[in-house]
Amino acid sequence: MIAPLRLPDPETVETRRRLRRAHRLVASTLLPERRSSPPAASGVPAWQAWMVAAWVVVVAACYFASMLGLWH
Amino acid sequence: MFDPLISMGAFLAIGLAAFGLGSPLARAPRLEDDLLTGTVWSVALGLIVGGLGLAGLGLVGGLYAPWIGVLSLAACCLGIKALLRGHTRRQQFDAPHGPPAAADEEPSWAPPPAWLSRGMAVLALAAGVGTLIAALAPPTAGDALCYHLDLPKTFLLQHAIRFLPDSDGSTYPLLTEIWYLWALALDGPVAAQLVHWGLGILLALATVVLATDLVGRRWAWIAGAAVLLIPGVQNQMTAPLNDLALAAMTTLALAAWCRAVLSDAGQRWFVAAGMAAGGALSIKYTALLFLAAMAVPAAWTFLRQPRRFAIVQGVAIVAVVAISVSGIWYVRAAWYRGNPLYPFALPAVASRAIERQPAADGFATKMPLGHSPARFVSGLWEVTMHPERFGGRSHQLGVLLLAALPGLVTARRLRGLGTLLSVGLVYWMLWCLLRQNVRFLLPIVPLGTVAVTWCWIEMRRYPWAPRLAAGLTFALILAACCGLALTRCQGRTAVALGLRSRAAYLEENEPTWRAATVMNRTLAAGDHLLSQDVRAYYFNCLVTREIVYRRGVAYDRQFTEPAQFSQSLRKAGFTHLLLVENLNGRGIAFDSTLSRLADAQWKTPAGPSLVTLADYRFQDSDGALRHYRLVRLGE
Numbered sequence: 001m002i003a004p005l006r007l008p009d010p011e012t013v014e015t016r017r018r019l020r021r022a023h024r025l026v027a028s029t030l031l032p033e034r035r036s037s038p039p040a041a042s043g044v045p046a047w048q049a050w051m052v053a054a055w056v057v058v059v060a061a062c063y064f065a066s067m068l069g070l071w072h
Numbered sequence: 073m074f075d076p077l078i079s080m081g082a083f084l085a086i087g088l089a090a091f092g093l094g095s096p097l098a099r100a101p102r103l104e105d106d107l108l109t110g111t112v113w114s115v116a117l118g119l120i121v122g123g124l125g126l127a128g129l130g131l132v133g134g135l136y137a138p139w140i141g142v143l144s145l146a147a148c149c150l151g152i153k154a155l156l157r158g159h160t161r162r163q164q165f166d167a168p169h170g171p172p173a174a175a176d177e178e179p180s181w182a183p184p185p186a187w188l189s190r191g192m193a194v195l196a197l198a199a200g201v202g203t204l205i206a207a208l209a210p211p212t213a214g215d216a217l218c219y220h221l222d223l224p225k226t227f228l229l230q231h232a233i234r235f236l237p238d239s240d241g242s243t244y245p246l247l248t249e250i251w252y253l254w255a256l257a258l259d260g261p262v263a264a265q266l267v268h269w270g271l272g273i274l275l276a277l278a279t280v281v282l283a284t285d286l287v288g289r290r291w292a293w294i295a296g297a298a299v300l301l302i303p304g305v306q307n308q309m310t311a312p313l314n315d316l317a318l319a320a321m322t323t324l325a326l327a328a329w330c331r332a333v334l335s336d337a338g339q340r341w342f343v344a345a346g347m348a349a350g351g352a353l354s355i356k357y358t359a360l361l362f363l364a365a366m367a368v369p370a371a372w373t374f375l376r377q378p379r380r381f382a383i384v385q386g387v388a389i390v391a392v393v394a395i396s397v398s399g400i401w402y403v404r405a406a407w408y409r410g411n412p413l414y415p416f417a418l419p420a421v422a423s424r425a426i427e428r429q430p431a432a433d434g435f436a437t438k439m440p441l442g443h444s445p446a447r448f449v450s451g452l453w454e455v456t457m458h459p460e461r462f463g464g465r466s467h468q469l470g471v472l473l474l475a476a477l478p479g480l481v482t483a484r485r486l487r488g489l490g491t492l493l494s495v496g497l498v499y500w501m502l503w504c505l506l507r508q509n510v511r512f513l514l515p516i517v518p519l520g521t522v523a524v525t526w527c528w529i530e531m532r533r534y535p536w537a538p539r540l541a542a543g544l545t546f547a548l549i550l551a552a553c554c555g556l557a558l559t560r561c562q563g564r565t566a567v568a569l570g571l572r573s574r575a576a577y578l579e580e581n582e583p584t585w586r587a588a589t590v591m592n593r594t595l596a597a598g599d600h601l602l603s604q605d606v607r608a609y610y611f612n613c614l615v616t617r618e619i620v621y622r623r624g625v626a627y628d629r630q631f632t633e634p635a636q637f638s639q640s641l642r643k644a645g646f647t648h649l650l651l652v653e654n655l656n657g658r659g660i661a662f663d664s665t666l667s668r669l670a671d672a673q674w675k676t677p678a679g680p681s682l683v684t685l686a687d688y689r690f691q692d693s694d695g696a697l698r699h700y701r702l703v704r705l706g707e
Contacts, residue, residue, distance in 0.1 A: 042533070043535070046535045048482045049482065049539065050538045053534075054541075055475070055479075056541075059475045062457060063474075063475075
């Protein structure tokens with residue numbers, strides 16, 4: 001005899017989905033992040049970003065001037 | 073017309089043979105995490121094994137070109153077989169097995185935008201093509217013609233790797249030179265030059281493998297492309313030297329170490345690290361500095377990790393495998409010179425080495441930074457802005473590293489980057505202490521480009537205006553580096569495409585070519601040239617450098633009358649002299665002892681026993697005007 005096909009109970013499915021979400025929440029709280037993941041991203045303060053950008057521009061300018069013989 | 077195609081064919085055959093030899097070696101310890109990693113390791117291990125095999129053949133006197141050709145053909149068959157396995161292997165990569173491969177793990181930050189990936193790919197491709205065209209022209213680099221190509225040529229002529237007392241280089245670690253010997257046996261110097269070009273590509277791919285564990289595969293490609301845009305790397309890709317070979321091996325050694333320790337991917341990666349470290353130690357003594365630098369993060373890991381026994385075990389595996397692979401070169405140097413690191417390390421020998429060069433030339437040019445700690449800190453600025461003080465502009469690192477690395481102060485910590493930076497920093501300090509030549513910094517270039525890539529990833533957290541300013545400047549720097557690579561084709565495109573003969577190219581660009589052509593035309597068995605110029609490759613006979621010979625036997629003090637000069641050299645076995653004088657004081661200055669003694673004999677009744685075969689002036693690309701004379705020593 002072939003067993004009758006039983007459709008999953010929508011309520012049970014929803015409960016399982018919520019349970020899975022809860023498991024993930026607990027796991028993500030207790031377990032460490034991916035090993036290679038750095039801390040969560042946040043914006044770099046503008047003054048720091050400008051300092052780095054200025055360094056890049058100045059160093060590049062000095063380098064090209066030095067290579068072209070305009071600066072020693 | 074077909075010369076470039078034949079040279080390319082020989083180069084590809086060596087690559088295929090290396091892949092065939094290395095594929096089983098990479099498969100056995102399961103180094104094939106993904107297709108790229110597997111291919112890179114297969115080629116690298118194949119080159120090491122093939123080189124050591126040829127070295128073994130040379131030590132027993134079996135270096136005959138036909139034999140090498142047959143062995144290469146057999147290895148190529150293995151390569152074709154390994155390529156045909158490719159489909160099966162790809163399926164194997166798709167199937168889950170063991171811990172996930174680094175390439176499969178997606179990092180938590182966004183992948184590079186398509187325009188950046190495409191832009192870097194175009195720039196790297198253009199740099200690769202530019203350097204390839206330059207590499208297809210016959211070699212004229214002084215260092216290459218002095219020993220990197222001359223030694224393998226001499227070994228091939230003698231059918232054996234013999235001790236040459238008048239050549240310091242003959243007892244160095246010579247793995248790269250053995251690869252050149254392989255290329256010389258199959259084709260000639262252009263194929264050898266292409267081998268070093270290929271090692272540049274291998275270095276870029278090794279950087280991708282190294283960076284994948286840190287920044288993910290897609291950003292790792294950016295790091296690999298950046299390596300090809302470093303001017304010093306591009307320059308080396310156009311000449312048969314050995315610094316790129318060393319950098320490729322040290323990068324692979326570090327990549328395997330990181331995979332074993334940081335990703336905990338199994339002890340098989342310690343074996344791989346040992347193989348690559350052994351390959352590096354077989355190429356150049358500088359590898360010892362890199363391995364010493366690697367010991368620092370290893371010690372740190374030992375202190376921090378609970379699995380201390382695993383680290384000790386890993387270090388032991390790396391050491392045993394590396395010594396097994398490279399030991400032969402150090403035993404050989406100890407056997408013939410009494411010093412495994414000849415001409416370095418032992419005080420007695422080192423003092424001789426220093427003695428042969430005036431202090432002003434030796435210290436001032438080799439240690440331009442001095443030993444002040446403050447100069448160590450500002451050194452990267454000096455090296456970037458004034459590379460001519462550190463071995464020449466052609467080998468320079470460019471401005472990318474100096475411009476980008478300070479950006480790390482605003483970047484978040486990235487697991488593994490500290491290891492790379494500490495290796496780079498310790499290597500830098502050892503470089504400052506021992507030999508300040510910019511060429512020797514190439515092993516830390518891949519480490520720097522990985523750090524630069526992380527800076528670029530982190531720049532996405534900047535406000536838009538500074539990000540745009542820095543981004544545009546970096547774009548300008550990278551475009552200039554690419555342009556530099558393309559200018560290397562200048563004057564070489566016709567000969568690279570086979571539209572101009574190699575002889576005509578060398579006549580115009582290689583100072584010793586005319587003398588070598590004259591001598592090779594009348595060559596007899598036993599001919600032996602004493603040369604003031606270090607460029608010896610194009611002479612098809614044994615060549616001894618005058619300065620080395622004089623240092624060894626002081627031949628200039630063995631006779632009292634000027635007329636006895638030629639007889640004295642004839643008795644010592646020399647048949648020809650190559651005299652060189654610098655006429656305008658630019659470029660290399662040659663010691664004038666040999667020219668002076670020859671000129672003195674010409675003024676005596678015994679003068680006619682010195683027969684001038686060639687006499688010409690040559691204007692070199694560095695502006696130097698030189699006077700060359702090829703002289704036969706009469707009976």
